Amino acid sequence: MPELPEVETVVRGIAPHLKKRRITQVELRRADLRVPFPKGFKERLEGAGITGISRRAKYILIELDTAETLVIHLGMSGSLMFREAPFKKHDHVIFTLDNGKKLIFHDPRRFGLMDLVKDTKTHKLFAHLGVEPLAEGFNxxxxxxxxxxxxxxxxxxxxxxxxxxxxxxxxxxxxxxxxxxxxxxxxxxxxxxxxxxxxxxxxxxxxxxxxxxxxxxxxxxxxxxxxxxxxxxxxxxxxxxxxxxxxxxxxxxxxxxxxxxxxxxxxxxxxxxxxxx
DNA sequence: AGATATTCCTGGAGGC
DNA sequence: TGCCTCCAGGAATATC
CATH class of the missing domain: 1.10.8.50 (Helicase, Ruva Protein; domain 3)
Known part of the structure; x- marks a missing residue:
């Protein structure tokens, strides 16, 4: 679904609500999206403080104070929204913040993915990526x-x-x-x-x-x-x-x-x- | 190596 | 109404 402008829109929409917050709880409502969640995904996220939110290509990057970055790709049909229960069909991941707000990842086609990475420059998902079209390097x-x-x-x-x-x-x-x-x-x-x-x-x-x-x-x-x-x-x-x-x-x-x-x-x-x- | 076809998955639209 | 086929913002993988 989303291309660069849509991902950028999502990042700008969620950033103010994530800034300086802490993730208190992660609920995985299934074992995988397009690929399995990484080992210890929930445990590695719970308690982590959010230090930055950005975008690289069509990936959403949520930097944590644990020296890891939560990487989210929306695939064709993914969305991220702050909502309350009751949860809907295809609400696959619920992130609860220290202010009680819930960020919900919803993705019917499940082409999205999430990962936790140490270094977004060298990681497999990012290593081959070309230039950002809205950056200086694109001419x-x-x-x-x-x-x-x-x-x-x-x-x-x-x-x-x-x-x-x-x-x-x-x-x-x-x-x-x-x-x-x-x-x-x-x-x-x-x-x-x-x-x-x-x-x-x-x-x-x-x-x-x-x-x-x-x-x-x-x-x-x-x-x-x-x-x-x-x-x-x-x-x-x-x-x-x-x-x-x-x-x-x-x-x-x-x-x-x-x-x-x-x-x-x-x-x-x-x-x-x-x-x- | 590089170009093309296939695959993952669900839901909505349109044809019959 | 129902069943069938096709199509959809992505991208890795297989095949030639």
Missing amino acids: SVTLGASLKTRSGPIKTAIMDQKVVVGVGNIYASESLFQAHISPLRKANSLKKSEISALCEGIKNVLELAIKSGGSSIKDFVQSSGKPGYFQHSFEVYGHTNKPCLCAAKHGILKITPLVKKITQQGRATYYCNNCQK
């Missing part, structure tokens, strides 16, 4: 270098967390639309100017989405329980067979360009073959 030079060796489609490349983190299926289509680049282009065929445009497209789309509290298609909710509203700003995602925005920009055309839906790597891609080349 047309670094993106160009990663794309140089890739002959697969550009859409697949920007969704690869080794190239740039946080861009998922929605924002890949939206960024390419912004940059006027076809998702079918071979990644290593992009010109310098196109790589720059793609960089800007990715940054703009992600930043705007964060400002909107993320996108809610099916079940994404912020930690407040409210949906995000960036889905109303989608320009191609989900717009199958609707007129592309370029129709208006370029005046009356003989044939109105329509947004196409295709499949790449088993995932839906939306684009306009009139304005994306």
Whole structure:
């Protein structure tokens, strides 16, 4: 479910409520998510003080005073919310804080995961991750270098967390639309100017989405329980067979360009073959 | 090595 | 109403 803007929205939503609190109780309502919980998960967390909350790629990082970091990935359908009992179906983990508040991890599809790690730089989940798209290190030079060796489609490349983190299926289509680049282009065929445009497209789309509290298609909710509203700003995602925005920009055309839906790597891609080349 | 297909899981939507 | 198939914000793994 959540891509970078949604995870960032969750982090911003829960951070003020977690800051300087202590975890007093952890209830695991099943033995695993996508993977088993690490050994001693509950015991290692209970009593730990929270010293920081941040995000790396699509992972939520909760730093503890035990020299460990609680890592949470929301997968496709995960959410974190402060709620009270009664618990619902798919409420898999309940963290109780020293002020009595309960942070509930809810994840119907169970593609999420949790781990406790000593060093998030070298840990297996993080070692291969590429650059953060909203950090200094992401620019047309670094993106160009990663794309140089890739002959697969550009859409697949920007969704690869080794190239740039946080861009998922929605924002890949939206960024390419912004940059006027076809998702079918071979990644290593992009010109310098196109790589720059793609960089800007990715940054703009992600930043705007964060400002909107993320996108809610099916079940994404912020930690407040409210949906995000960036889905109303989608320009191609989900717009199958609707007129592309370029129709208006370029005046009356003989044939109105329509947004196409295709499949790449088993995932839906939306684009306009009139304005994306 | 790099590209592509498959897999994990549940629920909602749409077809018949 | 019910049953069936397909599809969904991710990403590791297997296969070519």
